[in-house]
Amino acid sequence: MARSPKATDIDADAVRKLASLLEETGLTEIEYTHDDWSLRVSKGATAVTATAPVAIAPAADAPAAEQGVPAGAVTSPMVGVVYTSPDPESADFVKEGDTVKEGDTLLLVEAMKVFNQITAPRAGTVKRVLVTSGTPVEFGEPLLILE
Amino acid sequence: MDAPRLPSLFTLVELDTVDSTNAEARRRAEQGAEEAPEGTLVWAAEQTAGRGRRGRTWVSPKGNFYASIILRPDVPLRDAAQFGFVASLAVFDAIGSLAQPGTEAHTKWPNDVLISGRKVAGILLEAQGAASADAPPDFVIVGVGVNLRSFPEDVEFPATSMLDEGTTVLVPEFLESFGRHFLAWTRIWVDEGFERLRKNWLWRCDQVGKEVDVRLANETLTGTFKDLDDSGALILETSSGLRTITAGDVFFPQSRDA
Numbered sequence: 001m002a003r004s005p006k007a008t009d010i011d012a013d014a015v016r017k018l019a020s021l022l023e024e025t026g027l028t029e030i031e032y033t034h035d036d037w038s039l040r041v042s043k044g045a046t047a048v049t050a051t052a053p054v055a056i057a058p059a060a061d062a063p064a065a066e067q068g069v070p071a072g073a074v075t076s077p078m079v080g081v082v083y084t085s086p087d088p089e090s091a092d093f094v095k096e097g098d099t100v101k102e103g104d105t106l107l108l109v110e111a112m113k114v115f116n117q118i119t120a121p122r123a124g125t126v127k128r129v130l131v132t133s134g135t136p137v138e139f140g141e142p143l144l145i146l147e
Numbered sequence: 148m149d150a151p152r153l154p155s156l157f158t159l160v161e162l163d164t165v166d167s168t169n170a171e172a173r174r175r176a177e178q179g180a181e182e183a184p185e186g187t188l189v190w191a192a193e194q195t196a197g198r199g200r201r202g203r204t205w206v207s208p209k210g211n212f213y214a215s216i217i218l219r220p221d222v223p224l225r226d227a228a229q230f231g232f233v234a235s236l237a238v239f240d241a242i243g244s245l246a247q248p249g250t251e252a253h254t255k256w257p258n259d260v261l262i263s264g265r266k267v268a269g270i271l272l273e274a275q276g277a278a279s280a281d282a283p284p285d286f287v288i289v290g291v292g293v294n295l296r297s298f299p300e301d302v303e304f305p306a307t308s309m310l311d312e313g314t315t316v317l318v319p320e321f322l323e324s325f326g327r328h329f330l331a332w333t334r335i336w337v338d339e340g341f342e343r344l345r346k347n348w349l350w351r352c353d354q355v356g357k358e359v360d361v362r363l364a365n366e367t368l369t370g371t372f373k374d375l376d377d378s379g380a381l382i383l384e385t386s387s388g389l390r391t392i393t394a395g396d397v398f399f400p401q402s403r404d405a
Contacts, residue, residue: 080394086202089202113257121278134363
């Protein structure tokens, strides 16, 4: 963050308004320019830049499903579509009751043709698969329970 | 013939034949950054098990372009999908710089390239190792296939090749052009952000505002292609409202039942 003699003049209201606009619009970044100053609020970023009077406000980026995540849940690291098998003709990567090693592939999540492998964060037994192949998932959504 | 000249970012791995360049790139990437540094580009003259989306076969005889780039980007997983747009624009511009004047090319969501409404190039990306949306993946593999000399007849979406569209392109020539444009679009993305890619991609797309079918895994939606959102997802206006689509296959009404 750049130092500025006017850094104490943070307009908390403006920051709050921009932050709530981010939530409302689903945007990840807003830049607002007014006379000789401008303010940029960005979500998910650790660095927030501003010119002239400096202000910071990384808006909260709470995972959609953080509340109520069951114990042992493996959650989706991204928004996308989940698949339980490498392709429609193949068997599922895992089924309930399977034991897995750390790093074993459990599921795929696709977004814009990027296929992301969801791997086991630890060894364990697949207690429940919570998703249907081919359905959309949100960031932070529980995908399966690993015990 | 001399080895293709690529920007110094790239470390070229040239193979005569391989199962799939994405699979080979993955095997190398999993061995670590020393064995397979960022910019490793696996290029094969032919693939015996070329893959498309969801395990589909990518027909891969000699004469066409098959390559996969290993990236180890310091970007969060949530932004990894943007590499698909970098690659899509790079393929588009490589085609544009080699094609006959007057060739009509467009992008098709999320990252195909069409000539005269037929698919000439496809891209498939794989990411691995990110613990969360905010964490960088261990690696991202950007796989690209371009029909330079031949194309498959028996496919869901009609295909074509550069040759069939009137331009003879040698594979090393395409590789050099693609390498330069991939680097150029990566720089634009890093310097100016995804918005610049989004606008450029939309400018090359002729489906905005038109009716399209989007085949999802379990249903098909019909609606108007409204826009791309700031993550690259397709915004479709259906009779039951706006839908934000992150995965699916786009078809045009005239290609229904094709």
